[in-house]
Structures are given as C-alpha cells and as structure tokens.
Amino acid sequence: QVQLQESGPGLVKPSETLSLTCTVSGGSINSYYWSWIRQPPGKGLEWIGFVHHSGSTNYNPPLKSRVIASIDTSRNQFSLNLRSVTAADTAVYYCARVTSSSYWHFDLWGRGTLVTVSS
Amino acid sequence: EIVLTQSPATLSVSPGERATLSCRASQSVAYNLAWYQQKPGQAPRLLISGVSARATGVPARFSGSGSGTEFTLTISSLQSEDFAIYYCQQYHNWPPLTFGGGTKVEIK
Numbered sequence: 626q627v628q629l630q631e632s633g634p635g636l637v638k639p640s641e642t643l644s645l646t647c648t649v650s651g652g653s654i655n656s657y658y659w660s661w662i663r664q665p666p667g668k669g670l671e672w673i674g675f676v677h678h679s680g681s682t683n684y685n686p687p688l689k690s691r692v693i694a695s696i697d698t699s700r701n702q703f704s705l706n707l708r709s710v711t712a713a714d715t716a717v718y719y720c721a722r723v724t725s726s727s728y729w730h731f732d733l734w735g736r737g738t739l740v741t742v743s744s
Numbered sequence: 745e746i747v748l749t750q751s752p753a754t755l756s757v758s759p760g761e762r763a764t765l766s767c768r769a770s771q772s773v774a775y776n777l778a779w780y781q782q783k784p785g786q787a788p789r790l791l792i793s794g795v796s797a798r799a800t801g802v803p804a805r806f807s808g809s810g811s812g813t814e815f816t817l818t819i820s821s822l823q824s825e826d827f828a829i830y831y832c833q834q835y836h837n838w839p840p841l842t843f844g845g846g847t848k849v850e851i852k
Contacts, residue, residue: 669831669843669844669846670780670788670831670846671843672839672840672842672843674839683839684839685839686745686839686840719787719788721787724790728793728835729835729838729841730778730790730793730833730835731780731788731790731833734789735787736786736787737787
C-alpha cells in the first residue's frame with residue numbers, strides 16, 4: 626500500500642532554512658495533491674501548504690512568505706523549504722496526501738519528523 | 745480564516761460509555777468537515793469526512809453529525825484503543841485549511 630516517509634535534519638539553527646523531503650512509496654505521486662502539516666510539541670495541527678504533481682502550490686497565508694513546496698515526480702518525492710526559522714517553528718512535521726481535489730482532507734500521513742530550531 | 749473550537753478540551757469517560765465531542769465553526773463550513781484521531785507518538789488518522797462518512801476501516805461505533813457551524817463526533821461505546829486526541833478540520837473555505845484545537849478523550 627502507499628506509504629509516506631519524511632526525511633531531513635532534526636536540528637536547524639535559527640535564521641536558517643528548514644528542508645524536508647517526503648518519499649512516496651507503493652504508489653505514484655501523480656494525480657494527487659500533497660501537503661505539509663506541522664504540530665508543535667504538545668499543541669495542535671497547523672496546515673503549511675500543498676503541492677500538486679503539476680507543480681502548483683498553495684500555502685497558509687502567515688507562512689507564505691517563508692515557504693516553498695516543490696515536487697520531483699521522477700523520484701516520487703515532494704519537499705518543503707521553510708526559511709528564516711525561529712524557535713516557534715519547532716514542531717513535528719508531517720507530510721500527507723490530500724484525498725482529492727474535491728475533498729481537501731488528508732487520508733494518508735507520514736509518521737512525522739521532529740525538527741528542533743536551536744543554536 | 746475559519747476558526748474551529750472544540751469542546752471540551754478533555755473528556756473523561758469510562759470504557760463502554762458513550763463519548764460526545766463538539767466542534768464549532770466561526771462561520772458555516774456546510775458539510776466540509778473531517779475528524780481525525782491521534783494517539784501518542786503517532787500521526788493523525790482520518791476517521792470521518794463530509795461530516796458523517798467513515799473512512800475505510802473505521803469502526804461503526806464512530807459517527808459524525810451536524811452541518812453549518814455545529815458538529816458532533818460520537819463514539820457509542822468506548823474501547824481501550826479509542827482513548828486519544830480527536831481533531832476536526834474544515835475544508836470549506838481556504839486557504840487556510842484549519843484544524844480545531846483538539847479534544848483529549850481519557851480514561852475515567
């Protein structure tokens with residue numbers, strides 16, 4: 626079955642760029658929208674944005690100026706870059722699949738990866 | 745931005761009892777509401793979409809209802825594996841897609 630796996634550094638210094646990759650296995654990355662969602666320790670969920678296999682993107686407005694999501698269909702991967710990070714960006718970052726272009730909820734999730742912003 | 749308010753923050757329930765969780769939207773989301781379950785150390789799992797449609801493999805003891813701004817997730821007879829945090833999410837008016845703050849269902 627289709628599985629998602631996040632990868633990337635677990636520690637990022639303040640003011641630097643957080644970079645994560647999500648690998649899709651067991652299925653094609655095409656025909657779906659793919660999303661990033663984060664969860665600060667002990668807190669709730671925050672949608673970051675999504676990317677489509679066509680390359681189109683949409684972001685949460687407060688993060689829009691710092692976020693770039695991209696996709697590499699040849700590798701079945703999509704990525705997140707969040708620049709100028711601060712301690713407030715410390716969170717578990719999840720990649721997830723949007724169910725469909727008509728139903729913008731998330732039917733498949735990665736296990737998540739904790740990213741800590743600290744010097 | 746549509747704000748989702750979940751109540752109560754914590755619900756203490758005995759196994760076998762019924763649990764009723766609430767999600768209120770700051771404006772109408774029609775029927776575009778989903779529920780997720782999250783256990784400690786795990787990713788959220790989609791339970792219900794479109795207010796009341798159970799996702800694949802979700803037991804029938806989970807049911808959703810409501811429309812507009814008031815929604816309810818009911819667990820008819822709590823099992824040990826149901827103790828978790830539950831989140832609602834709206835996908836009616838975005839960006840941004842938004843989640844509620846969560847309700848923790850704990851053992852009484």
